Amino acid sequence: MKPVVQFRIRIYRDESIALGPGKVRLLEAITASGSISAAARELGMSYRRAWQLVEEMNRALVAPAVVTATGGANGGGAALTPTGQVLVTTYRAMEASARQAAAAEIETLTGLLAP
Numbered sequence: 001m002k003p004v005v006q007f008r009i010r011i012y013r014d015e016s017i018a019l020g021p022g023k024v025r026l027l028e029a030i031t032a033s034g035s036i037s038a039a040a041r042e043l044g045m046s047y048r049r050a051w052q053l054v055e056e057m058n059r060a061l062v063a064p065a066v067v068t069a070t071g072g073a074n075g076g077g078a079a080l081t082p083t084g085q086v087l088v089t090t091y092r093a094m095e096a097s098a099r100q101a102a103a104a105e106i107e108t109l110t111g112l113l114a115p
Contacts, residue, residue, distance in 0.1 A: 003110040007095050018060035024091045026053055027084055030066060036078045054078075061087075 010020035017023070029039035040050035058064040065084030069076050080088070099106070 003113055005099070005106050005110065007098050009091070009094060009098070013060040016056055016060065018057065019087060019091065023053055023057055024088055026050060027057075027065060027080055027088050030054075030078050031080050031088070034077045034079065036066070036068065039078075057087075 006021075008021055011018050025043060026039055029042045030036060033039050033042065036050050036054060037047045040047045043050070054066045058066060061083060063083040064081055065087055066078055067081055068078045
């Protein structure tokens, strides 16, 4: 089985995680589904937990990452703001840069694993 390497970069604001891999996955799922509840289902979490994570992010930022529209005849929904889009693209770029910068070390460490 091939080793799996994961970077778990977290950015804290005070005691809470303002941004991390789970929140980025949630933002990506909201983008794909257009809904916090659908994103929560996709990620196997409760709607309440997803909403708490969105609120936590929005409070930590200078501008919200996610905006919502209430239901009605056409239903509600959620979407990333420009701030949310920058968060996702920058976070993923940072992960790629870190992986590339640590490629030699990753190869050394994974080479020490038993087959």
